[in-house]
Amino acid sequence: MPSAEVHFVRRGQWLRAAVLGANDGIISTASLIVGVAAAGGARDEILTAAFAGLTAGAMSMAAGEYVSVSSQADSEAADLEREKRALREHPRAELRELTQIYVDRGLTPALALEVAGQLMAKDALSAHARDELGFNEETGAKPILAASASAISFAVGAAMPTLAAILAPHDRTVVAVSIAALIFLAALGALGAWLGGAPLVRPTLRVAFWGALAMAVTAGIGALVGRAV
Incomplete structure (x- = not known):
């Protein structure tokens, strides 16, 4: 291995x-x-x-x-x-936004929608913070x-x-x-x-x-x- x-x-x-x-x-x-x-x-x-x-x-x-x-x-x-508020007030728009991000990275629209839906179901804020805003815990400001x-x-x-x-x-x-x-x-x-x-x-x-x-x-x-x- x-x-x-x-x-x-x-x-x-x-x-x-x-x-x-x-x-x-x-x-x-x-x-x-x-x-x-x-x-x-x-x-x-x-x-x-x-x-x-x-x-x-x-x-x-x-x-x-x-x-x-x-x-x-x-x-x-x-x-x-701001992202947390957007997810609370406009969840469908945020789902479409995340889906489009994955489409732009090369996934088919159907697969991108499925991936975005599953990630948002688990932790929507983390998914958007990572893939929309580019934030993650390892490189965040300390x-x-x-x-x-x-x-x-x-x-x-x-x-x-x-x-x-x-x-x-x-x-x-x-x-x-x-x-x-x-x-x-x-x-x-x-x-x-x-x-x-x-x-x-x-x-x-x-x-x-x-x-x-x-x-x-x-x-x-x-x-x-x-x-x-």
């Missing part, structure tokens, strides 16, 4: 938030460290900025992800409420899960360039943090692709490229500001 298929879409709810959080943590904290170091900041100023960025970023990511996903959940709940994954992954991501800044000699902070951040970003891109079942090369290069660009821009601005003040 063939083994059960693994569907990576089931990981989408937490994987997106975790990868985004870790990516933001690495890039923003590394850029902050590089910017302060390029501006001529002392070691204690660099580390203060790094830890402040880690804490503020994790809280910001959690709050932003919770608000965003909660809005999605509210929208889904409103759609379900604000707490998304916020937690985002905050934790941001903190872990931010800790990596922070650790590099702690260990590096002060006069090598920019180079050490930049190299460490690029390595972490490449690893993150590969890990995210692997967890999502996607090819590794393109996501790895994409994450590393944008991280390098962000740090280069921040370092350049930091150097200009350092000379100006």
